[in-house]
Amino acid sequence: MLLADHERMDRMLAELFEAAQAYEVHPPPSSRRFTMDGPDPVAEEAQSVLRQKWVMLEESLMNHMAAEEALLFPVLRQVDMAEALALQGEHQAIRHTFMEIGAGIGLARSPLTHHFAQLLSKHAQRESALLYAWASAQAPQNITDALRMRLKRTFVDL
Numbered sequence: 001m002l003l004a005d006h007e008r009m010d011r012m013l014a015e016l017f018e019a020a021q022a023y024e025v026h027p028p029p030s031s032r033r034f035t036m037d038g039p040d041p042v043a044e045e046a047q048s049v050l051r052q053k054w055v056m057l058e059e060s061l062m063n064h065m066a067a068e069e070a071l072l073f074p075v076l077r078q079v080d081m082a083e084a085l086a087l088q089g090e091h092q093a094i095r096h097t098f099m100e101i102g103a104g105i106g107l108a109r110s111p112l113t114h115h116f117a118q119l120l121s122k123h124a125q126r127e128s129a130l131l132y133a134w135a136s137a138q139a140p141q142n143i144t145d146a147l148r149m150r151l152k153r154t155f156v157d158l
């Protein structure tokens with residue numbers, strides 16, 4: 001289910017990127033953003049879609065990482081402290097980069113966006129190879145159940 005959540009967030013990131021491109025294509029050099037008739041509805045719509053997708057990814061990502069930190073990392077620390085610290089550090093870098101990008105203008109062109117996508121993809125690969133492989137074989141049922149409950153907050157179909 002953690003893997004499914006990664007895949008879902010990959011799709012959300014791709015959609016966010018598309019929305020950012022759409023916004024940056026339509027829109028407004030700022031001088032042309034307002035006409036005599038008021039705000040440009042196409043640009044406004046594109047911006048609202050972009051904001052929505054941003055917020056959805058943010059909620060899912062923060063919830064996913066918080067769930068791992070609350071439920072899996074404490075157990076991982078018992079068996080592999082170095083790996084637990086490394087994953088925790090990657091979470092910090094992911095949060096930091098996401099906040100730095102900000103929900104906004106230039107998202108599709110920002111080099112930070114590419115950096116963020118790479119951070120996320122490397123982190124996901126690392127977790128799949130070690131943490132998730134270990135958790136699916138070793139994690140007690142109560143932890144698995146608690147994880148599912150947490151992920152369901154943003155992944156209702158899980």
Ligand SMILES: [Fe+2]
Binds near residue numbers: 065068087091123127
């Ligand atoms: Fe993680």
Ligand SMILES: [Fe+2]
Binds near residue numbers: 124
């Ligand atoms: Fe993860």
